[in-house]
Amino acid sequence: MKQLGFELVNSQPVSCTTQGADDIGENQTAEASLPVAPITYLANFLPLPLQTSLLQEANSYQFEKPIVTIFGKQHPIPRSQIWFGDSGCEYQYSSLMIKPQPWPPVLLKVRQILESQFNIMTNGVLVNRYENGQDCMGWHSDNEPEIAANSDIVSLTLGASRTFVMRHMQTRHKHAIELSCGDLLIMHAGMQDEWQHAIPKRLKVNEPRINFTFRQMIVGFHQGG
Ligand SMILES: O=C(O)CCC(=O)C(=O)O
Numbered sequence: 001m002k003q004l005g006f007e008l009v010n011s012q013p014v015s016c017t018t019q020g021a022d023d024i025g026e027n028q029t030a031e032a033s034l035p036v037a038p039i040t041y042l043a044n045f046l047p048l049p050l051q052t053s054l055l056q057e058a059n060s061y062q063f064e065k066p067i068v069t070i071f072g073k074q075h076p077i078p079r080s081q082i083w084f085g086d087s088g089c090e091y092q093y094s095s096l097m098i099k100p101q102p103w104p105p106v107l108l109k110v111r112q113i114l115e116s117q118f119n120i121m122t123n124g125v126l127v128n129r130y131e132n133g134q135d136c137m138g139w140h141s142d143n144e145p146e147i148a149a150n151s152d153i154v155s156l157t158l159g160a161s162r163t164f165v166m167r168h169m170q171t172r173h174k175h176a177i178e179l180s181c182g183d184l185l186i187m188h189a190g191m192q193d194e195w196q197h198a199i200p201k202r203l204k205v206n207e208p209r210i211n212f213t214f215r216q217m218i219v220g221f222h223q224g225g
């Protein structure tokens with residue numbers, strides 16, 4: 001199987017912010033100046049009963065596989081997805097305008113937990129379903145203009161473990177984190193400006209994975225214009 005050619009860094013739980021030059025002491029090696037992704041990783045965050053009820057709920061979601069146009073050619077995306085959100089939280093994805101579906105109850109509960117535990121306010125969640133290791137997500141940043149500037153994006157994973165890879169746009173330095181069932185990853189301000197991320201194919205994975213990215217959208221961004 002073809003693997004991406006980079007070493008695994010930060011595969012342990014990490015909580016980090018961008019490291020400025022001032023943080024580097026005299027005795028540290030050049031490695032210390034490598035860019036550090038502004039993320040917080042919390043392994044096994046979601047309690048098991050909530051994992052079970054969210055997975056059960058997700059079985060009834062009406063996932064879709066939209067066709068996107070890339071360089072004039074039409075392709076179905078290599079996964080399926082659904083967008084839930086408050087009214088006024090339309091999301092434009094490639095050439096598509098996606099209307100928000102109303103929040104299902106368990107997902108709403110997770111949104112409330114993010115508010116109460118981290119003070120992170122979100123009003124939309126993109127749910128991606130990767131049927132198996134053939135499904136994937138290419139390099140991108142979540143930098144659409146309707147996402148509130150400098151807001152955190154919170155990713156929650158259920159089901160199969162998959163590798164979340166990050167690439168610093170300037171230095172091309174890469175990090176990878178294995179995201180497993182119940183894990184939470186918070187992408188902080190700066191992540192979408194300086195880094196890209198992706199979920200590469202993993203041909204040995206035969207189980208589905210569901211990922212939820214909770215976002216804070218600018219309400220009404222696509223209305224009345
Ligand atoms: O599936 C993942 O872990 C990443 C999802 C993602 O990057 C996105 O929804 O923008």
Ligand SMILES: [Fe+2]
Nearest residue numbers: 140141142197
């Ligand atoms: Fe993303």
